[in-house]
Amino acid sequence: MPRYFFNIENGEFTPDTQGVVLSGLVEVQSQAQRLAGEMLQDGSARLWETGEWRLDITNEAGDSVCVLNVATTKGAE
Amino acid sequence: MSELIAPRPEHQRLVRKLESIASLGAEERRAIADLPLIVRQVVRDEVVVREGDRPTQCCLLVEGMLYRYKVLPNGARQILSFHVQGDLPDLQSLHLGVMDHSLGAVSNSKVAFISHTAVQHLIERYPVLGAALWREALVDGSIFREWITGIGRRSSYQRIAHLMCELSMKLQAAGAAGPEGYPFPITQTELGDALGLSVVHVNRVLQDLRRDGLIVLRERYLAIPSLTALMEAGLFDPAYLHLDHEGAN
Numbered sequence: 333m334p335r336y337f338f339n340i341e342n343g344e345f346t347p348d349t350q351g352v353v354l355s356g357l358v359e360v361q362s363q364a365q366r367l368a369g370e371m372l373q374d375g376s377a378r379l380w381e382t383g384e385w386r387l388d389i390t391n392e393a394g395d396s397v398c399v400l401n402v403a404t405t406k407g408a409e
Numbered sequence: 410m411s412e413l414i415a416p417r418p419e420h421q422r423l424v425r426k427l428e429s430i431a432s433l434g435a436e437e438r439r440a441i442a443d444l445p446l447i448v449r450q451v452v453r454d455e456v457v458v459r460e461g462d463r464p465t466q467c468c469l470l471v472e473g474m475l476y477r478y479k480v481l482p483n484g485a486r487q488i489l490s491f492h493v494q495g496d497l498p499d500l501q502s503l504h505l506g507v508m509d510h511s512l513g514a515v516s517n518s519k520v521a522f523i524s525h526t527a528v529q530h531l532i533e534r535y536p537v538l539g540a541a542l543w544r545e546a547l548v549d550g551s552i553f554r555e556w557i558t559g560i561g562r563r564s565s566y567q568r569i570a571h572l573m574c575e576l577s578m579k580l581q582a583a584g585a586a587g588p589e590g591y592p593f594p595i596t597q598t599e600l601g602d603a604l605g606l607s608v609v610h611v612n613r614v615l616q617d618l619r620r621d622g623l624i625v626l627r628e629r630y631l632a633i634p635s636l637t638a639l640m641e642a643g644l645f646d647p648a649y650l651h652l653d654h655e656g657a658n
Contacts, residue, residue, distance in 0.1 A: 338609045350616060352597075352609050366607035374564035 336360050336397060337390045338367060343382035357397065360389055364400050372402065379404065419446050419471050419521040426469075426495035429582055429652070430548070431541035440535055446521040451514045453594070457499075458512040464502040466522040470494050473518025474594055478602070479510045488603035490552060491515065491576060491595065495583040500546055503528055516594035548651050555649045560605045563644060565614050568604040570623065570643030575650070577636060582652045593631035618642070 333355055337348040354360055364387055371377040377385045385402040420442045427433060427441065448471065451457055457475065458464055475492040477499075489510060492498045499512055503525050532539035552575075559568050576593075580586035595603075597611045604611070618624045623639050625632040633639050640647075 338613065348613065348616075350612060352612050363607050363609045367609045367613070370565055370606055370610045374566075376564065376566065 335392050338364070339388045339390060340371075340377075341386040341388065342378055342384065351392075360397055364389060364398065368400055368402065377402070417442075419448055419469065420444065422471050422495050422521075423469055425584065426497070427538065427541050429495075430544050431537055433537065433541075437535050437538055440531055440538070444523055444527055444531070446523055448519060448521045451518050451520055453514055453516050455514045456511055457514060457520060458502070458508055460508050460511045462508045463506055464499060464508065464525070466524045467497055467500050467503055467528055468512070469521045469523060470496045470498065471519040471521050473520075474515040475512055475518060475520070476515050476599070476603075477510050477512050486602045487605075488599060490549075490556070491572075491603070493576065493579045493583055494585050496579075497542075497545060500542060500549070503542075515599065516592075544651075551649045551651060565604070565606050565610055566617060567643050568606070569600065569611065569614050570618065570639050571645050572600070572604065572643075573624065573631060573633070574636065574640050574643050574645040574647075577633065577639075578647050578650055578652065582650070588633065588636040590625075590630060590632040592629060593626060594629055 333353045335351040335353050337351040339348050340346045352363070354363060368377070368385075368387055372379060372385070379385045379402060383404040383406065387400040389397045389399070391397050423444070424433065424438055424441050427437075433441075446469070447466075451473075457468060460479065470492050472494055475496070475498055477489040477492070478486055479489065480486050490498070499508070502508060528542075532542065555575075559571055563571060573593075577586065577588065577591060580591050581588065585591070597615070598608050600606070601608045601611045606614075615624075615626060619626065621642070622634060623642055625634070639645070
Protein backbone atom coordinates (compact mmCIF):
# COMPACT_ATOMS: atom_id res chain seq x y z
CA MET A 333 0.00 0.00 0.00
CA PRO A 334 1.22 3.52 -0.74
CA ARG A 335 2.52 5.98 1.81
CA TYR A 336 1.00 9.45 2.08
CA PHE A 337 2.36 12.59 3.70
CA PHE A 338 0.06 15.01 5.52
CA ASN A 339 1.80 18.39 5.30
CA ILE A 340 0.41 21.38 7.12
CA GLU A 341 0.62 25.07 6.21
CA ASN A 342 -0.63 27.62 8.71
CA GLY A 343 1.68 30.58 8.27
CA GLU A 344 4.58 28.20 8.56
CA PHE A 345 5.00 24.96 6.63
CA THR A 346 5.21 21.77 8.69
CA PRO A 347 6.15 18.88 6.43
CA ASP A 348 5.19 15.36 7.40
CA THR A 349 8.52 13.55 7.27
CA GLN A 350 7.23 10.07 8.16
CA GLY A 351 3.93 9.67 6.37
CA VAL A 352 1.29 7.00 6.88
CA VAL A 353 0.51 3.92 4.82
CA LEU A 354 -3.11 4.05 3.58
CA SER A 355 -5.14 2.06 1.06
CA GLY A 356 -5.89 4.88 -1.39
CA LEU A 357 -7.70 8.15 -2.03
CA VAL A 358 -10.88 7.23 -0.12
CA GLU A 359 -8.92 6.50 3.04
CA VAL A 360 -6.74 9.57 2.48
CA GLN A 361 -9.85 11.76 2.32
CA SER A 362 -11.36 10.10 5.38
CA GLN A 363 -8.14 10.57 7.37
CA ALA A 364 -7.77 14.16 6.11
CA GLN A 365 -11.18 15.25 7.35
CA ARG A 366 -10.64 13.55 10.69
CA LEU A 367 -7.17 15.10 11.10
CA ALA A 368 -8.52 18.56 10.26
CA GLY A 369 -11.41 18.12 12.69
CA GLU A 370 -9.20 16.87 15.51
CA MET A 371 -6.57 19.60 15.05
CA LEU A 372 -9.21 22.34 14.87
CA GLN A 373 -11.01 20.90 17.89
CA ASP A 374 -8.01 20.67 20.19
CA GLY A 375 -6.49 23.95 19.08
CA SER A 376 -3.31 22.48 17.64
CA ALA A 377 -4.25 23.87 14.20
CA ARG A 378 -3.74 27.38 15.71
CA LEU A 379 -6.22 28.58 13.10
CA TRP A 380 -6.77 32.12 14.41
CA GLU A 381 -3.10 33.00 14.57
CA THR A 382 -2.99 33.27 10.79
CA GLY A 383 -6.65 32.86 9.88
CA GLU A 384 -5.90 30.03 7.51
CA TRP A 385 -5.05 26.38 7.71
CA ARG A 386 -4.20 24.10 4.85
CA LEU A 387 -3.56 20.38 4.64
CA ASP A 388 -1.68 19.28 1.56
CA ILE A 389 -1.44 15.52 1.16
CA THR A 390 1.35 14.27 -1.06
CA ASN A 391 2.31 10.84 -2.31
CA GLU A 392 5.75 9.24 -2.30
CA ALA A 393 6.61 10.99 -5.57
CA GLY A 394 5.90 14.34 -3.90
CA ASP A 395 2.80 15.03 -5.98
CA SER A 396 -0.20 16.61 -4.30
CA VAL A 397 -3.01 14.05 -3.89
CA CYS A 398 -5.58 16.41 -2.41
CA VAL A 399 -5.75 19.65 -0.47
CA LEU A 400 -8.05 20.59 2.37
CA ASN A 401 -8.34 24.33 3.03
CA VAL A 402 -9.83 26.03 6.05
CA ALA A 403 -10.35 29.75 5.47
CA THR A 404 -11.66 32.44 7.79
CA THR A 405 -13.07 35.88 7.13
CA LYS A 406 -12.60 38.77 9.49
CA GLY A 407 -15.67 40.83 10.40
CA ALA A 408 -16.33 43.78 12.68
CA GLU A 409 -14.55 43.87 16.04
CA MET B 410 -1.55 -22.05 21.53
CA SER B 411 0.02 -24.39 24.07
CA GLU B 412 -1.21 -25.47 27.48
CA LEU B 413 0.80 -26.72 30.41
CA ILE B 414 0.49 -27.10 34.14
CA ALA B 415 1.52 -23.89 35.86
CA PRO B 416 4.90 -23.52 37.49
CA ARG B 417 5.47 -21.06 40.32
CA PRO B 418 6.15 -17.68 38.66
CA GLU B 419 2.51 -17.23 37.65
CA HIS B 420 1.43 -17.56 41.27
CA GLN B 421 4.11 -15.10 42.31
CA ARG B 422 2.70 -12.60 39.81
CA LEU B 423 -0.72 -12.92 41.40
CA VAL B 424 0.67 -12.62 44.92
CA ARG B 425 2.57 -9.51 43.92
CA LYS B 426 -0.51 -7.98 42.34
CA LEU B 427 -2.73 -8.66 45.34
CA GLU B 428 -0.02 -7.49 47.73
CA SER B 429 0.06 -4.20 45.86
CA ILE B 430 -3.59 -3.68 46.75
CA ALA B 431 -3.97 -5.50 50.09
CA SER B 432 -1.95 -6.78 53.04
CA LEU B 433 -1.69 -10.54 52.70
CA GLY B 434 -0.90 -12.93 55.52
CA ALA B 435 0.97 -16.24 55.19
CA GLU B 436 -2.33 -18.10 54.93
CA GLU B 437 -3.58 -16.00 52.03
CA ARG B 438 -0.23 -16.38 50.25
CA ARG B 439 -0.42 -20.14 50.60
CA ALA B 440 -4.01 -20.19 49.31
CA ILE B 441 -2.92 -18.26 46.21
CA ALA B 442 0.06 -20.55 45.68
CA ASP B 443 -2.32 -23.52 45.72
CA LEU B 444 -4.61 -22.04 43.07
CA PRO B 445 -4.90 -24.23 40.00
CA LEU B 446 -3.74 -22.12 37.04
CA ILE B 447 -3.77 -23.06 33.37
CA VAL B 448 -1.05 -21.17 31.51
CA ARG B 449 -1.47 -20.33 27.84
CA GLN B 450 0.61 -18.44 25.30
CA VAL B 451 -1.36 -16.07 23.11
CA VAL B 452 -0.03 -14.38 20.00
CA ARG B 453 -0.38 -10.76 18.93
CA ASP B 454 -3.96 -9.90 17.80
CA GLU B 455 -5.34 -13.16 19.20
CA VAL B 456 -8.73 -12.79 20.89
CA VAL B 457 -8.54 -14.16 24.44
CA VAL B 458 -12.21 -13.66 25.37
CA ARG B 459 -14.88 -12.51 22.91
CA GLU B 460 -17.90 -10.27 23.44
CA GLY B 461 -20.91 -12.54 24.01
CA ASP B 462 -18.80 -15.33 25.55
CA ARG B 463 -19.84 -16.84 28.89
CA PRO B 464 -16.47 -17.39 30.58
CA THR B 465 -16.06 -19.91 33.38
CA GLN B 466 -12.61 -18.59 34.28
CA CYS B 467 -10.75 -15.31 34.81
CA CYS B 468 -7.39 -14.58 33.31
CA LEU B 469 -4.25 -13.20 34.88
CA LEU B 470 -1.80 -11.52 32.56
CA VAL B 471 1.63 -12.97 33.34
CA GLU B 472 3.71 -11.41 30.56
CA GLY B 473 3.01 -9.13 27.61
CA MET B 474 0.14 -6.74 27.00
CA LEU B 475 -3.60 -7.18 26.51
CA TYR B 476 -6.37 -4.76 25.61
CA ARG B 477 -10.11 -4.64 26.04
CA TYR B 478 -12.24 -3.37 23.18
CA LYS B 479 -15.63 -3.12 21.57
CA VAL B 480 -16.44 -3.20 17.86
CA LEU B 481 -19.49 -1.40 16.44
CA PRO B 482 -21.62 -3.05 13.71
CA ASN B 483 -19.90 -0.76 11.16
CA GLY B 484 -16.53 -2.22 12.10
CA ALA B 485 -15.23 0.78 14.09
CA ARG B 486 -13.23 -0.34 17.09
CA GLN B 487 -12.91 1.43 20.43
CA ILE B 488 -10.09 0.24 22.67
CA LEU B 489 -11.20 0.57 26.29
CA SER B 490 -8.03 -0.21 28.23
CA PHE B 491 -4.51 -1.61 28.05
CA HIS B 492 -3.29 -4.18 30.55
CA VAL B 493 0.12 -5.09 31.87
CA GLN B 494 1.47 -8.04 33.80
CA GLY B 495 -0.34 -8.80 37.03
CA ASP B 496 -3.65 -7.38 35.76
CA LEU B 497 -6.86 -9.43 35.87
CA PRO B 498 -8.58 -7.83 32.87
CA ASP B 499 -11.73 -9.96 32.84
CA LEU B 500 -12.31 -10.18 36.58
CA GLN B 501 -15.82 -8.84 35.97
CA SER B 502 -16.81 -12.14 34.32
CA LEU B 503 -16.91 -13.61 37.82
CA HIS B 504 -20.18 -11.78 38.46
CA LEU B 505 -21.31 -10.63 34.99
CA GLY B 506 -22.09 -13.79 33.05
CA VAL B 507 -21.88 -12.53 29.48
CA MET B 508 -18.87 -10.59 28.20
CA ASP B 509 -19.96 -7.10 27.05
CA HIS B 510 -16.61 -6.47 25.34
CA SER B 511 -13.65 -8.47 24.06
CA LEU B 512 -10.14 -9.04 25.33
CA GLY B 513 -7.27 -9.34 22.87
CA ALA B 514 -3.48 -9.44 22.79
CA VAL B 515 -1.43 -6.35 21.87
CA SER B 516 1.73 -8.45 21.87
CA ASN B 517 2.63 -12.10 22.26
CA SER B 518 1.64 -12.72 25.85
CA LYS B 519 1.44 -15.34 28.54
CA VAL B 520 -1.84 -15.61 30.43
CA ALA B 521 -2.90 -17.84 33.33
CA PHE B 522 -6.54 -18.88 33.67
CA ILE B 523 -8.15 -19.34 37.07
CA SER B 524 -11.58 -21.00 37.25
CA HIS B 525 -14.42 -18.90 38.65
CA THR B 526 -15.08 -21.70 41.13
CA ALA B 527 -11.53 -21.41 42.50
CA VAL B 528 -11.79 -17.61 42.78
CA GLN B 529 -15.20 -17.85 44.49
CA HIS B 530 -13.80 -20.36 46.94
CA LEU B 531 -10.86 -18.07 47.68
CA ILE B 532 -13.13 -15.10 48.30
CA GLU B 533 -15.40 -17.09 50.62
CA ARG B 534 -12.50 -18.38 52.71
CA TYR B 535 -10.39 -15.24 52.77
CA PRO B 536 -12.36 -12.00 53.13
CA VAL B 537 -9.11 -10.01 52.71
CA LEU B 538 -8.75 -11.40 49.19
CA GLY B 539 -12.42 -10.70 48.46
CA ALA B 540 -11.90 -7.08 49.49
CA ALA B 541 -8.70 -6.88 47.42
CA LEU B 542 -10.48 -8.09 44.28
CA TRP B 543 -13.39 -5.74 44.93
CA ARG B 544 -10.91 -2.89 45.26
CA GLU B 545 -9.27 -3.99 42.01
CA ALA B 546 -12.64 -3.76 40.23
CA LEU B 547 -13.18 -0.27 41.67
CA VAL B 548 -9.77 0.90 40.45
CA ASP B 549 -10.72 -0.50 37.03
CA GLY B 550 -13.76 1.82 37.12
CA SER B 551 -11.58 4.75 38.17
CA ILE B 552 -9.33 4.19 35.15
CA PHE B 553 -12.36 4.23 32.83
CA ARG B 554 -13.45 7.55 34.36
CA GLU B 555 -10.00 8.97 33.66
CA TRP B 556 -10.15 7.74 30.05
CA ILE B 557 -13.60 9.31 29.51
CA THR B 558 -12.27 12.59 30.88
CA GLY B 559 -9.27 12.36 28.57
CA ILE B 560 -11.19 11.50 25.41
CA GLY B 561 -13.73 14.22 26.17
CA ARG B 562 -11.46 16.99 27.37
CA ARG B 563 -7.74 16.43 26.80
CA SER B 564 -6.00 17.52 23.61
CA SER B 565 -4.55 14.83 21.36
CA TYR B 566 -1.04 15.67 22.59
CA GLN B 567 -2.14 15.39 26.22
CA ARG B 568 -4.03 12.13 25.59
CA ILE B 569 -1.02 10.34 24.14
CA ALA B 570 1.31 11.66 26.83
CA HIS B 571 -1.22 10.67 29.48
CA LEU B 572 -1.52 7.09 28.21
CA MET B 573 2.26 6.72 28.12
CA CYS B 574 2.43 7.91 31.75
CA GLU B 575 -0.37 5.54 32.79
CA LEU B 576 1.43 2.51 31.37
CA SER B 577 4.70 3.64 32.95
CA MET B 578 3.11 3.93 36.39
CA LYS B 579 1.35 0.56 36.06
CA LEU B 580 4.51 -1.21 34.89
CA GLN B 581 6.52 0.39 37.69
CA ALA B 582 3.93 -0.76 40.24
CA ALA B 583 4.18 -4.28 38.80
CA GLY B 584 7.98 -4.15 39.11
CA ALA B 585 8.30 -4.58 35.34
CA ALA B 586 9.93 -1.27 34.40
CA GLY B 587 11.70 1.77 35.75
CA PRO B 588 10.74 5.40 35.05
CA GLU B 589 13.17 5.56 32.10
CA GLY B 590 10.97 3.61 29.68
CA TYR B 591 9.40 0.32 28.73
CA PRO B 592 8.65 -1.96 25.76
CA PHE B 593 5.87 -0.35 23.73
CA PRO B 594 4.11 -2.82 21.41
CA ILE B 595 1.08 -0.57 20.74
CA THR B 596 0.72 0.46 17.09
CA GLN B 597 -0.36 3.92 15.90
CA THR B 598 -3.69 2.45 14.75
CA GLU B 599 -4.25 1.01 18.23
CA LEU B 600 -3.34 4.33 19.86
CA GLY B 601 -5.89 6.04 17.59
CA ASP B 602 -8.59 3.47 18.42
CA ALA B 603 -7.89 3.89 22.14
CA LEU B 604 -7.78 7.68 22.20
CA GLY B 605 -10.41 8.51 19.57
CA LEU B 606 -7.86 9.90 17.10
CA SER B 607 -7.16 9.34 13.43
CA VAL B 608 -3.99 7.42 12.70
CA VAL B 609 -2.48 10.39 10.84
CA HIS B 610 -3.05 12.62 13.85
CA VAL B 611 -1.46 10.05 16.16
CA ASN B 612 1.49 9.95 13.79
CA ARG B 613 1.83 13.75 13.87
CA VAL B 614 1.49 14.01 17.64
CA LEU B 615 4.14 11.30 18.15
CA GLN B 616 6.46 13.39 15.98
CA ASP B 617 5.60 16.46 18.11
CA LEU B 618 6.31 14.58 21.36
CA ARG B 619 9.60 13.40 19.92
CA ARG B 620 10.51 16.88 18.69
CA ASP B 621 9.74 18.30 22.14
CA GLY B 622 12.19 15.80 23.67
CA LEU B 623 9.51 14.05 25.74
CA ILE B 624 9.82 10.59 24.19
CA VAL B 625 12.11 8.47 22.05
CA LEU B 626 10.15 5.68 20.37
CA ARG B 627 12.39 3.22 18.59
CA GLU B 628 12.01 -0.46 17.73
CA ARG B 629 8.98 -0.88 19.94
CA TYR B 630 10.70 0.59 22.98
CA LEU B 631 9.54 3.83 24.54
CA ALA B 632 12.31 5.80 26.24
CA ILE B 633 11.16 8.62 28.51
CA PRO B 634 13.97 11.13 29.22
CA SER B 635 11.93 12.79 32.00
CA LEU B 636 8.77 11.17 33.30
CA THR B 637 8.00 14.36 35.23
CA ALA B 638 8.05 16.37 32.01
CA LEU B 639 5.84 13.82 30.23
CA MET B 640 3.41 13.89 33.18
CA GLU B 641 3.19 17.67 32.92
CA ALA B 642 2.58 17.44 29.17
CA GLY B 643 -0.24 14.92 29.72
CA LEU B 644 -1.81 16.74 32.70
CA PHE B 645 -1.19 13.43 34.42
CA ASP B 646 -2.02 12.92 38.10
CA PRO B 647 -1.52 9.28 39.16
CA ALA B 648 -4.11 9.52 41.97
CA TYR B 649 -6.77 7.70 39.88
CA LEU B 650 -4.58 4.58 39.73
CA HIS B 651 -4.77 4.28 43.55
CA LEU B 652 -1.33 2.69 43.69
CA ASP B 653 -0.58 3.75 47.24
CA HIS B 654 -2.61 1.19 49.25
CA GLU B 655 -4.81 3.97 50.56
CA GLY B 656 -8.21 2.46 51.34
CA ALA B 657 -6.76 -1.05 51.16
CA ASN B 658 -7.16 -3.51 54.03
